[in-house]
Amino acid sequence: MLLRRLNAIMIYLYTSIPIFVSSKYYLPCPPIYSSILNTYDDDKYDIACKYETHVRLIYYRTIHIFIQLLSASRIQLSCLKWYLDYLTMTNNRRKQTTNETNDSFYSIKVLLKSLRFHKLPNIPDRILVYFRDFCIILFLLDTRDRLSLALRTYIRNKTEQKNLSDQISWKIISYATILTSFRCLISDEMELLRVVLNIFFDFPPSEQLMRALATLIIARQHHDNNADDNAEVKFIVDKLKAKWAQINPTFIQLYEGFLESIILQDVQGDIVQHYMDDM
Secondary structure (H helix, E strand, O other), X not given: OHHHHHHHHHHHHHHHOOOOOOOOOOXXXXXXXXXXXXXXXXXXXXXHHHHHHHHHHHHHHHHHHHHHHHHHHOOHHHHHHHHHHHHHHHHHHHHHHHOOOOOOOHHHHHHHHHHOOOOOOOOOHHHXXXXXXXXXXXXXXXXXXXXXXXXXXXHHHHHOOOOOOHHHHHXXXXXXXXXXXXXXXXXXXXXXXXHHHHHHHHOOOOHHHHHHHHHHHHHOOOOOOOHHHHHHHHHHHHXXXXXXXXXXXXXXXXXXXHHHHOOOOOHHHHHHHHHHOOO
């Protein structure tokens, strides 16, 4: 089926691009599905920039073919309603577990109400799965851009010896954890983990930090791992634990406790939380 082939192209492209956008490629840039493609790279002769531009152009064309197919079949509204319903339910579950009171999904609920007045056809489940995967790839591309931009800000502040913003560091950890949840699609997982794990050294130990590290580690344990990669991750984590043990050994127990209690990474929940934070 054509939708499945288009998704396969998008997934293959994602597995073939670096986890970080080239430092010479201009960010922030328009969304990859936008008709305004970013051509303002700092060095148009840089191979990494040219490759990034080329891949984004392929993505742009593939995305628009996918959308046009949905539009021509008159099922785009049904797919949209189904996915928004799914995100809303996920958001409601997260609010129940975290006791959140801020209704950041109000605009989505209004949109859902308007869609209920339309006569929407029933469509096969496999089409909904293709649409879900399509949305996930768009989300991962956006997260990759946000991670790269946040990391550039972090490096610039460190190089210029400015006061590091905890907000920037937490953004990097959050984006990296989301991408690690989709580690089967990442071209170089260890490059991502080296960067984010070293950022943990900037923070004093706290309950929030222990939970964040445990969540990151658990996120990558649902697939077979390379032994060398596991050894490197364990080495960095052991250094972190040794540093924290000198401050307060109870933080190590707290981290170990989170490792046992965090059973499964809620990937869809992280997608919802990611967009809630920007509203």
